[in-house]
Amino acid sequence: MNLAAITFLYPAMLAGLLVLPIVWLIIRSAPRSPKQVVFPAARLLRGLRANRRDMQRAPIWQTLLRCLILTLLILAAARPVLNRTEFSRDEGAILIIAENSWSSAANWQEYRTGLSQIINQARLDLRSIYIAQTAPEASGATTTRLPDIIGPISPHEADRFIDRLHPRPWAPDYTALSNRIADHQHMANSIGSIMWLTDNMEHPAKADLANELGTIAPITVLGPKRENRIAVQSLTRNRTGLDITLAHQNMNAPGEFALLARNERGQVLLRHTVKIEPATHQTRTQIPLPSDITNSIQSLGIEGIESAATVFQTGARWQQRKVGVIVSSGDSPVLLSDRYFFLDRAISPYADVTYAPLGKLLESGMDILVATGPISGLGSQYSALERWVRDGGMLVRFAGDSTTEVEPEFLPVTLRLGNRDFGGSMSWEKPKRLLAFPETSPFFGVLIPEEITINRQLLAEPDPDIVAKTWARLTDGTPLITSAPRNAGRIVLFHVTPWADWSNLPMSGLFVEIWQRLLPLASPSDRSEAELQTSLPPQSVLDGFGRAHQPDATTLPLRTPLPMPDPRHPPGIYGKNGQAVALNLGSFLENLDSQVRWPSGTVIREITDQDQIDLAAMCLMAAMLLLILDGVALILVHHVSLRRARHKDALTSFLLLAFIGASATMLLGGRDARAVETQAAALQPRLAYLKTDVAPIDRLSQSGLAGLTEILRRRTAADLAAPDAIDPEADDLSFYPLIYWPLVDGQQPFSDFARTRINRYLDSGGMILIDSRDQEVEPARLRRLLAGLEIPILDKAPGDHILFRSFYLLDHAYGRFAAPLWLDARPDQRLDGVASVLFGGNDWASAWMLNEGIQTESRTDDISPRQREMAWRFGVNLVMYALTGSYKGDQVHLPAILERLGR
Known part of the structure; x- marks a missing residue:
């Protein structure tokens, strides 16, 4: 230890060291002990007690020891501090x-x-x-x-x-x-x-x-x-793999960072080292990857740097869909002048495109089928195509050269015969432009260039639901793109052709952006949702360290275009299935240098x-230990014996030994009674209840939990110890899997320290059952008592919740009353999706009591034997849920698991 790193807060107290020479002289000035000379005649005086005690000079080692004790006490009074950091010398x-x-x-x-x-x-x-x-x-x-x-x-x-x-x-x-x-x-x-x-x-x-x-x-x-000013600014895919852009500060020397790509389970799929050149603030890199691995990437992060800026999530738009274009045998876009050229250039960078007849495409398991006119080969594949759409496929159709051959069975709207021509030699109308996309459209927020014009279109009959089916319309209100769900699938119709004879839309960048929004709607992972969501609810959000968790009630749904992350829209995944979009913080970060x-x-x-380390406590501890050592040495030097000494000397020696033993126990890790109880709670699990300082309620809680503990011992393998009464102000809550909290009138709110302990207990996986005991919820009282506690949003427990399946098959939280049970609306997946807070008013403690003869202030004679039995069963389920979590969820979903294994 460097002595120069020690600072004394009260250096004037060091003047006490000047007293040490005086103390030394006083101790050493005492006369030496007289020598003993053996004189036989002196045996006559044996047994007499002298009224005067001879002075004895202390040995040199004892003098040094006591001077050292005094030195340590003076140093402690001077408040020495190791590694003193003076941030400011100002007052205030x-x-x-x-x-x-x-x-x-x-x-x-x-x-x-x-x-x-x-x-x-x-x-x-x-x-x-x-x-x-x-x-x-x-x-x-x-x-x-x-x-x-x-x-x-x-x-x-x-x-x-x-x-x-x-x-x-x-x-x-x-x-x-x-x-x-x-x-x-x-x-x-x-x-x-x-x-x-x-x-x-x-x-x-x-x-x-x-x-x-x-x-x-x-x-x-x-x-x-x-x-560590660095962020993943963009992540895109190309034909060979990934394109990644990192924004960072200028570095004086070359640096390296490792990129980690993970799948939906958090498993690392790729680790790639990126070199950062000095005097640069942006770095681009490309990683060649197979298409199947690229599809599996759900997030990209930087190893060793935990931040929301270094995590880039992909969302549903990332996965490359399999698109099949229905053509006649041997037809494919090979030349610039080919009719499929613009369609191929709009889709192929973002999807795996296949050109084949209808039958072959249906056998290949396509996500999207595209028909550029009448569906070739529909006669023999009619039933197969209809079944494919109903099972979740997306059929995208375009107007053909001959509108009379469009099959009405696979259209989202009813079409009029013929088509509408703008700007022709026989028409008085000018070419039309597009209106802004409506909020109900998946293209909402995409900017429409002014040069887009429509010369011809298919007209739709004005059905009652035509507005809901319209995704894009012209300036005169006529539909340009329509869509309608078909069971789990969807049919989309472009009222123009995919080439540049009816409009210049296929030649524009808008056509590419439309396909970028259209492709994710064919979600290969979940076909159950065919309706579109105009407002995307949060699915999972990131905290400041870039760790995903369930959103809380303060997170609002998202609308396009994507805003910069804020408290209402933190970075994360919004929407579900094919509409899930990723809101990434790094996309909005610039000028990090x-x-x-x-x-x-x-x-x-x-x-x-x-x-900074305060050395005063260490000095006091060392002085106490040396004082104990001085007492022990004094006993050993003078050969004090508790058996042979006189009564007075024996009592004095006994008190000295007791003082030394108590001090050693206190200093060397002696435990008080509460520490022993804490150790017992850690060694054997048990239930607990919060003390209310209302004797009848505390006795009722003790009796109820004791009865539930006995029921658990008789009916299950859970051998719990006797329940404890705990106080968050003084007791450690982490040893108890379940805490019962009865609410009483006049109960005072917790202190900040107690609230911190309860919040830490809930955040680490603990569970609290709050019981209002009156069948009703009084919001004002509940809000006052829970002020400062990180209580999640509560919702009524559904009848199929795992809590009602953990041991017995139940449908209600039975107790003395039949009020509903409220619990976490969105449990934290970090805690295996287990609810941390449960709330109700069924007076469970009264119903759990095993001995009817217990004298309490609460009337329990209104509980029937059947009602008490059902309350015990709910209590068993509750404790099993607290001990084992959501493992029963696998049994609830057993049919789905067996079906997957069968595949």
């Missing part, structure tokens, strides 16, 4: 600006270290703390806002707050933070220093905020040693790994 409170936007995720561990160091300094300097965040959060039904500034709080409370702080997968809002600080004028007057944990990347209004903060107090910017210009006077420092 500390304002910590914690960067928790997407850019902080890659260096989050360093930011946490910096936060801990700042809080340790505030603890040593006895300063209060304010904490401000930079990333906005969801607020209300559809709005977002920046979280309130926390403070003033103590360093202990700040420690607990940063445990819940985590990065967000969207951009910061420095303008809103500036307004927040301006609204807290009292805070600005009490701040002595500002600590800003961030990197040097430029963001809108970041420099302006720094200039405003510089007028309040000195600013110290703490940044990571190495900034831009550097912010800090105002003059700003101190910029790097976060170090060396944390």
Whole structure:
């Protein structure tokens, strides 16, 4: 250990070391012990007690030991600190600006270290703390806002707050933070220093905020040693594999990053090393891959950097569909002048295109069939084509040269005879243009070039549902593209030909974009959904570290065009089946190499790994151990014996030994009674209930859980110990698989510390059953009691939930009453989809009691034997669900599993 790294907070206390020579002289000035001379006549005086005790000089080792003890006590009073970090010497409170936007995720561990160091300094300097965040959060039904500034709080409370702080997968809002600080004028007057944990990347209004903060107090910017500013900006596929674009900061030396491609199960399909050249801010690379492996890629990430910016998801549009174009035998696009040329160039970059007769295409298992006019070979394949469409296939049709040969059985709308001609020699009308795509169209949001014109089209009869079937229309309102579901499949009709005689649409880029939107609708993985979704609900979203999880109620559905990720639309997958789209953060990130210009006077420092260590406690501990050692040595030197000493000496020696034993037990890891109970709870599982400090309710909970434990012992293999009464303020909750929480009138809300413990228990896989005990839910009381707890959105438990199948086959959460059971609407898949919070009002504890003779304040004589039996069965199911999770889900889906194995 480097002694130069030790700093004394109270150096004046070291003046006490000047007393050591005086103490040494006092101890050594005592006369030596008299010598004993054997004189036989002195045996006559044996047994007499002297009224005066002779002084004895302490041995040199004992003098040194006691001087060392005194030295340690003086050092402890001087408060030595190892690796003292002086961020600021100013007085007043500390304002910590914690960067928790997407850019902080890659260096989050360093930011946490910096936060801990700042809080340790505030603890040593006895300063209060304010904490401000930079990333906005969801607020209300559809709005977002920046979280309130926390403070003033103590360093202990700040420690607990940063445990819940985590990065967000969207951009910061420095303008809103500036307004927040301006609204807290009292805070600005009490701040002595500002600590800003961030990197040097430029963001809108970041420099302006720094200039405003510089007028309040000195600013110290703490940044990571190495900034990992890198993002996967785009991921596209070509004819041979992948095209990848990375956006990053300029590097002084060449660097390497490993790209990892994963499938839907998270398995790594590809690991590819990309070299980053210096003095560049963008890197493009190509990876040759077979088509089947490319189709399986669900996400691409950068190894070793956990951030939402480094994860790029693919969505349904990524998978390459198998498209079959119905042609006569030997017909294929081989020349530029071929009639299939424009169609082939629009589809082939994004799909596997095959040109073959209808019968061969149906046998090949195509996802999409394209007919460029009358369907060739339909006579012999009519039933097969009809069955293929009904089973989930997509048939795309175009107008042919002869409109009289269009088969009405495979059309989405009824057509009029003949066609409509614009701009011809016999027509007064001019060529028509396209209107903007309606919101009900999958092409909604695609920009329409002004040069697109239509010269001829097929006209549809004005059916009552023609508007719902229309995906694109002309300026006069007539349909250009129509579609209709057919069982699990779909039929799409272009009212023009796929070549450039009726319109210039096939020659435009709009035709390519239309096919890019059209191809994913033929989802090969799930054909069960034929209706289109105009609003795409969230399927899975990413957190700041790029880890996928189930969306919560604050995430809103998505509409095209895709917006930049924000608290209401975090990056992730939206929609399902063929309409699932991926919203990626990296697609919106540019200029990652831009550097912010800090105002003059700003101190910029790097976060170090060396944390401050308070050595005062170690000095006190060492002094106590040496004091115990001095007592033990004193006993051994003077040969104290508890058996042969006089009563007074024996009592004194016994008390000294008891004191030494108690001190050693306390210092060397002795456990109190509560620690023994905690160890027992860890060794043998048991149920628990939250103490309410209402004696009748606590006795009822104890009796109910004891009865349920006995039922479990009799009927199942679950041998649980006696239930525990726990208090989140003092007890560790992590040892209990299920906690019963009865609500009582007048119950006070939990403290911040208790709420943190409960949130950590739920986040790590624990389960809480909340019982209002009155058949009804009182929202005001429930919201007050659950304020600050991370309770998920609750929904009524369906009758086929795994909870009702875990042991007994039930259809209800039976208890003393018959109120419905509420549980997680979207359980976290990280916890195997198991609900963490269950809520109801059926007074389960009263129904679970095994001994009817227990005296409680709750009337249980209204419970029939049948009702009590069903309540026991629900209790058994509940405990099995808490212990084993969703393993019964495999049995619920057993028919589907057997069907897959049979294939």
